[in-house]
Amino acid sequence: MPGTRTTIELPVGRLYTHTPMTIPVHVVKGKKTGPRLFISAAIHGDEINGVEIIRRLLNLPVLKRLTGTIIAVPIVNVHGLINQSRYLPDRRDLNRSFPGTEKGSLAARLANLFMQEIVSQSTHGIDIHTGAIHRDNLPQVRANLDDEQTEKLARAFDVPVIISSNLRDGSLRESAAEYGIPMLLYEAGEALRFDEVSIRAGVKGIINVMRTLEMLPPTRRKSKKHIEPVVARSSSWVRAPDSGILRTMVPLGCRVKKDTLLGIVSDPFGEKETNITSSYSGIVIGRTNLPLVNEGDALFNIARFEDVLDAANKVDEFHEQHAPELKIPPNAESPII
Numbered sequence: 001m002p003g004t005r006t007t008i009e010l011p012v013g014r015l016y017t018h019t020p021m022t023i024p025v026h027v028v029k030g031k032k033t034g035p036r037l038f039i040s041a042a043i044h045g046d047e048i049n050g051v052e053i054i055r056r057l058l059n060l061p062v063l064k065r066l067t068g069t070i071i072a073v074p075i076v077n078v079h080g081l082i083n084q085s086r087y088l089p090d091r092r093d094l095n096r097s098f099p100g101t102e103k104g105s106l107a108a109r110l111a112n113l114f115m116q117e118i119v120s121q122s123t124h125g126i127d128i129h130t131g132a133i134h135r136d137n138l139p140q141v142r143a144n145l146d147d148e149q150t151e152k153l154a155r156a157f158d159v160p161v162i163i164s165s166n167l168r169d170g171s172l173r174e175s176a177a178e179y180g181i182p183m184l185l186y187e188a189g190e191a192l193r194f195d196e197v198s199i200r201a202g203v204k205g206i207i208n209v210m211r212t213l214e215m216l217p218p219t220r221r222k223s224k225k226h227i228e229p230v231v232a233r234s235s236s237w238v239r240a241p242d243s244g245i246l247r248t249m250v251p252l253g254c255r256v257k258k259d260t261l262l263g264i265v266s267d268p269f270g271e272k273e274t275n276i277t278s279s280y281s282g283i284v285i286g287r288t289n290l291p292l293v294n295e296g297d298a299l300f301n302i303a304r305f306e307d308v309l310d311a312a313n314k315v316d317e318f319h320e321q322h323a324p325e326l327k328i329p330p331n332a333e334s335p336i337i
């Protein structure tokens with residue numbers, strides 16, 4: 001029915017307690033038909049920023065003017081979320097199990113259900129992730145920029161950094177691409193934590209994409225300047241040269257040059273200290289928050305850009321735009337700080 005909201009419970013395998021289990025799906029139908037956008041979060045069960053992004057999005061009054069349909073799935077990996085774990089109880093990674101099969105592993109069955117019930121019913125998709133546990137990501141969109149429509153949506157999202165990334169085997173993005181559905185991955189913050197800037201930027205980004213798809217009318221308010229995003233040419237992790245206690249010297253979003261000191265690993269006595277430096281210039285787009293490191297652990301993810309200074313300026317501008325105000329206007333979402 002046009003102009004309605006429905007919550008659907010997609011049945012999945014019972015828990016071994018005999019308790020029935022479902023994936024909750026919220027469908028918002030606009031008065032007019034149009035694109036059908038799925039928005040999913042917590043495919044990795046401990047990545048919860050997206051759960052809050054979807055909750056805020058569904059409460060926005062502007063949705064009264066929706067054209068088309070939103071299919072919101074705030075918790076895809078319900079088993080993982082209950083266990084506060086990235087994985088499923090069978091220790092599989094759901095985002096490496098797409099498109100899945102009806103009779104395969106639990107992960108394969110969930111992936112198959114998601115493809116049949118959500119992706120195949122949609123024309124576009126946004127999947128929300130965060131860094132892994134103890135790892136923080138600068139808000140960024142990952143998308144296949146070789147596809148023109150996907151690129152247009154990625155640029156509309158309005159985060160400073162786009163990673164033009166290859167499709168990973170078994171990922172939802174790869175399977176959605178096979179259905180010909182343009183899909184963005186929004187990646188921001190850390191597992192098991194809420195991050196206000198990441199959440200705000202996520203809600204705004206989805207609204208911007210919906211305006212671009214003409215699912216929402218253009219904004220009447222004079223909006224703040226659109227940040228033309230910069231596309232990273234590539235990114236790679238700087239790993240711990242040694243095991244020990246890490247002191248981190250650079251925040252997320254920091255511009256680094258070749259040989260910039262990123263952090264120091266030392267033994268607990270401070271007798272042996274090993275400097276960790278960047279081997280090229282770029283921006284820190286991912287970082288560990290856990291000072292306890294083993295040799296080989298991924299510590300800093302540095303993205304390379306054609307123009308690093310331009311990228312750094314855009315990151316600063318972005319943080320200024322999304323920083324929570326101390327005075328909260330009435331009826332606004334109180335910032336999570």
Ligand SMILES: [Zn+2]
Binds near residue numbers: 043044047129130
């Ligand atoms: Zn993830």
